[in-house]
Amino acid sequence: xxxxxxxxxxxxxxxxxxxxxxxxxxxxxxxxxxxxxxxxxxxxxxxxxxxxxxxxxxxxxxxxxxxxxxxxxxxxxxxxxxxxxxxxxxxxxxxxxxxxxxxxxxxxxxxxxxxxxxxxxxxxxxxxxxxxxxxxxxxxxxxxxxxxxxxxxxxxxxxxxxxxxxxxxxxxxxxxxxxxxxxxxxxxxxxxxxxxxxxxxxxxxxxxxxxxxxxxxxxxxxxxxxxxxxxxxxxxxxxxxxxxxxxxxxxxxxxxxxxxxxxxxxxxxxxxxxxxxxxxxxxxxxxxxxxxxxxxxxxxxxxxxxxxxxxxxxxxxxxxxxxxxxxx
Amino acid sequence: xxxxxxxxxxxxxxxxxxxxxxxxxxxxxxxxxxxxxxxxxxxxxxxxxxxxxxxxxxxxxxxxxxxxxxxxxxxxxxxxxxxxxxxxxxxxxxxxxxxxxxxxxxxxxxxxxxxxxxxxxxxxxxxxxxxxxxxxxxxxxxxxxxxxxxxxxxxxxxxxxxxxxxxxxxxxxxxxxxxxxxxxxxxxxxxxxxxxxxxxxxxxxxxxxxxxxxxxxxxxxxxxxxxxxxxxxxxxxxxxxxxxxxxxxxxxxxxxxxxxxxxxxxxxxxxxxxxxxxxxxxxxxxxxxxxxxxxxxxxxxxxxxxxxxxxxxxxxxxxxxxxxxxxxxxxxxxxxxxxxxxxxxxxxxxxxxxxxxxxxxxxxxxxxxxxxxxxxxxxxxxxxxxxxxxxxxxxxxxxxxxxxxxxxxxxxxxxxxxxxxxxxxxxxxxxxxxxxxxxxxxxxxxxxxxxxxxxxxxxxxxxxxxxxxxxxxxxxxxxxxxxxxxxxxxxxxxxxxxxxxxxxxxxxxxxxxxxxxxxxxxxxxxxxxxx
Numbered sequence: 001x002x003x004x005x006x007x008x009x010x011x012x013x014x015x016x017x018x019x020x021x022x023x024x025x026x027x028x029x030x031x032x033x034x035x036x037x038x039x040x041x042x043x044x045x046x047x048x049x050x051x052x053x054x055x056x057x058x059x060x061x062x063x064x065x066x067x068x069x070x071x072x073x074x075x076x077x078x079x080x081x082x083x084x085x086x087x088x089x090x091x092x093x094x095x096x097x098x099x100x101x102x103x104x105x106x107x108x109x110x111x112x113x114x115x116x117x118x119x120x121x122x123x124x125x126x127x128x129x130x131x132x133x134x135x136x137x138x139x140x141x142x143x144x145x146x147x148x149x150x151x152x153x154x155x156x157x158x159x160x161x162x163x164x165x166x167x168x169x170x171x172x173x174x175x176x177x178x179x180x181x182x183x184x185x186x187x188x189x190x191x192x193x194x195x196x197x198x199x200x201x202x203x204x205x206x207x208x209x210x211x212x213x214x215x216x217x218x219x220x221x222x223x224x225x226x227x228x229x230x231x232x233x234x235x236x237x238x239x240x241x242x243x244x245x246x247x248x249x250x251x252x253x254x255x256x257x258x259x260x261x262x263x264x265x266x267x268x269x270x271x272x273x274x275x276x277x278x279x280x281x282x283x284x285x286x287x288x289x290x291x292x293x294x295x296x297x298x299x300x301x302x303x304x305x306x307x308x309x310x311x312x313x314x315x316x317x318x319x320x321x322x323x324x325x326x327x328x
Numbered sequence: 329x330x331x332x333x334x335x336x337x338x339x340x341x342x343x344x345x346x347x348x349x350x351x352x353x354x355x356x357x358x359x360x361x362x363x364x365x366x367x368x369x370x371x372x373x374x375x376x377x378x379x380x381x382x383x384x385x386x387x388x389x390x391x392x393x394x395x396x397x398x399x400x401x402x403x404x405x406x407x408x409x410x411x412x413x414x415x416x417x418x419x420x421x422x423x424x425x426x427x428x429x430x431x432x433x434x435x436x437x438x439x440x441x442x443x444x445x446x447x448x449x450x451x452x453x454x455x456x457x458x459x460x461x462x463x464x465x466x467x468x469x470x471x472x473x474x475x476x477x478x479x480x481x482x483x484x485x486x487x488x489x490x491x492x493x494x495x496x497x498x499x500x501x502x503x504x505x506x507x508x509x510x511x512x513x514x515x516x517x518x519x520x521x522x523x524x525x526x527x528x529x530x531x532x533x534x535x536x537x538x539x540x541x542x543x544x545x546x547x548x549x550x551x552x553x554x555x556x557x558x559x560x561x562x563x564x565x566x567x568x569x570x571x572x573x574x575x576x577x578x579x580x581x582x583x584x585x586x587x588x589x590x591x592x593x594x595x596x597x598x599x600x601x602x603x604x605x606x607x608x609x610x611x612x613x614x615x616x617x618x619x620x621x622x623x624x625x626x627x628x629x630x631x632x633x634x635x636x637x638x639x640x641x642x643x644x645x646x647x648x649x650x651x652x653x654x655x656x657x658x659x660x661x662x663x664x665x666x667x668x669x670x671x672x673x674x675x676x677x678x679x680x681x682x683x684x685x686x687x688x689x690x691x692x693x694x695x696x697x698x699x700x701x702x703x704x705x706x707x708x709x710x711x712x713x714x715x716x717x718x719x720x721x722x723x724x725x726x727x728x729x730x731x732x733x734x735x736x737x738x739x740x741x742x743x744x745x746x747x748x749x750x751x752x753x754x755x756x757x758x759x760x761x762x763x764x765x766x767x768x769x770x771x772x773x774x775x776x777x778x779x780x781x782x783x784x785x786x787x788x789x790x791x792x793x794x795x796x797x798x799x800x801x802x803x804x805x806x807x808x809x810x811x812x813x814x815x816x817x818x819x820x821x822x823x824x825x826x827x828x829x830x831x832x833x834x835x836x837x838x839x840x841x842x843x844x845x846x847x848x849x850x851x852x853x854x855x856x857x858x859x
Contacts, residue, residue: 189438
């Protein structure tokens with residue numbers, strides 16, 4: 001295997017990302033054949049806007065998955081914090097207070113989940129699964145399952161373009177979240193401890209790291225990002241709808257995993273998440289331009305995701321096989 | 329002279345067990361002290377109290393004569409205590425430098441200063457004379473021996489005054505052990521006091537200055553190494569009830585047809601046409617350097633690894649063995665050194681562990697296909713009694729057994745299957761001296777009953793004590809076969825091998841005894857008579 005070039009080695013090393021990007025490109029080509037307007041700058045920017053919340057939630061999910069945990073509550077927390085925001089706005093008319101309440105609820109739930117997971121040592125799947133149920137219940141309770149209109153110039157400002165005719169605050173926030181997440185993950189102690197935690201919790205503790213604090217901070221961070229996602233989605237829709245954030249956690253997990261991040265934690269990168277997001281965004285957006293009914297959309301989307309995961313798994317198996325032999 | 333560390337009257341109780349009672353330990357600077365004892369004697373507990381993982385119930389710890397409290401791992405680190413634990417605590421997904429600096433990263437503001445950390449890590453490695461390790465590569469690409477060295481460097485980079493090594497050599501070859509001790513001797517000269525825990529008495533005798541011996545949580549003796557011999561140490565460990573293992577009788581060859589023959593086994597970059605013949609009633613020892621292929625060859629024979637080419641003959645008939653199930657049906661069983669991962673079901677009872685692969689035989693009948701538990705219990709008891717597995721009952725979970733008894737439980741499992749060839753890979757790794765002799769006795773008894781026993785081990789003492797014939801492997805082939813008596817030096821020389829014999833891509837392996845050439849590369853000359 002030593003005869004292979006460095007170039008080839010590097011290519012195989014990044015095969016997981018390359019596979020997703022290739023699949024994304026394939027989808028893009030298909031959708032643009034069906035609908036020529038698919039491959040336009042306008043549509044691309046539209047795609048980013050529609051998926052702003054998903055991208056932001058995925059940033060937090062990358063940390064959670066990297067640490068070897070799982071957060072199933074994101075979608076429900078989005079609807080709960082959006083509902084709280086709606087209720088506060090309806091009661092006080094103060095948009096600043098409402099936004100603060102929205103973020104506070106999301107962070108608090110993150111802290112609560114983090115506490116239960118780290119200090120009571122209960123599995124994250126169990127904790128966030130129960131949270132997924134009770135948070136949605138609470139949201140329905142405080143809104144009577146009705147939408148609350150929140151129309152404020154501050155929220156409208158998020159989606160009004162201030163440059164190039166399309167560049168708006170939501171895109172700035174998305175980019176900031178991605179860059180901030182990347183920086184936190186690769187350039188700070190926190191990121192390194194999250195990675196260490198995902199590989200081996202016991203060894204991380206032995207190194208003198210307070211893993212409970214890391215976990216706590218991790219879920220608080222994820223909660224904060226969910227809060228921002230909730231704000232952004234509410235601003236886009238103009239009202240706190242009960243279906244807001246529906247299935248968000250699963251989409252985020254799929255985006256993170258399909259990009260090649262290891263589901264059991266410890267291995268991955270932000271680049272992989274971004275690649276996975278690109279795939280998911282193209283898929284969702286492309287399907288919506290096809291104009292098929294909901295039931296078919298779900299079926300096709302699920303099928304394509306399944307196929308992509310299988311291809312990703314096979315390519316990863318090849319990648320590991322190659323790397324193992326190239327190392328000898 | 330004031331000892332650097334003094335532990336006095338240390339007691340520790342766990343629910344149901346008095347792990348330590350009134351243990352005294354004194355360590356002096358510039359000395360390597362060994363902590364000796366069987367599994368469960370309390371060595372690790374004592375060191376975990378020192379490292380702040382456990383809290384003592386009673387007793388005092390003094391460092392340089394001043395009493396200290398060690399409430400947690402952070403305290404221990406602050407007091408200059410560095411511990412290399414038995415299980416490596418390296419993180420596979422981080423680089424060497426990232427591992428060394430884990431928990432105390434260097435930062436510029438909030439940004440990690442990776443360049444500086446890499447630079448310092450490189451200097452540490454250099455300081456301890458370790459080359460061939462790149463600080464910016466993930467640790468997972470390095471061998472176990474190198475990881476062990478990285479772990480030690482990680483602990484040493486804290487500049488401890490007291491260094492504890494808990495069985496650091498269990499996975500190391502002789503060569504790596506020597507390298508490790510070269511580093512330890514350097515540290516010793518710098519006045520660091522070192523605690524060395526190992527099951528290998530030879531190493532302890534050779535390298536340590538003094539020893540404290542524990543039995544059942546009490547100190548039975550504190551000795552200077554020059555005053556005692558290995559037998560004396562074993563007496564202190566076991567309370568005087570030990571008889572050194574000595575092989576009773578040489579093998580009786582029951583048949584001229586080998587029960588198992590491997591021909592020209594090849595595995596890309598690993599095995600280059602290895603072969604051998606194994607007869608009923610003998611113990612065949614396979615040894616070699618780490619990576620010489622002795623374990624891989626037998627994993628191939630057991631169907632756990634697919635070979636690229638080669639033939640496997642059972643009782644003279646060619647067989648395809650592509651998975652362990654087929655191997656077991658051919659009468660071949662394998663026990664690995666990875667008891668935890670590859671052998672045992674820690675959460676299941678001894679009974680379940682023994683009976684699991686044989687359950688099919690314990691149905692009432694084909695029409696009433698339910699398990700007859702009374703019969704299972706009887707059979708399992710019969711075998712576990714025969715091997716003297718120490719346990720409170722057959723329903724005890726296997727994780728509560730000591731290493732030696734776990735090993736016996738797995739042997740019972742294969743005895744129940746009534747196999748003809750039993751392959752033992754590193755049968756006594758992590759097993760203490762008392763249980764070791766038991767296991768040797770069992771292997772010998774099994775061979776005497778007419779089973780063919782294959783022992784794969786890097787422990788040359790073990791191989792010499794046990795084997796009727798010794799197969800030395802080198803560069804993926806059987807390079808030498810020793811029949812009859814041999815000694816450590818001869819074996820060590822053969823294991824190191826000569827370049828002519830060990831160049832992987834080379835042709836026919838040379839067989840040392842007797843000196844006639846062999847036509848087929850897989851048929852060593854020593855066995856000419858039988859073909």
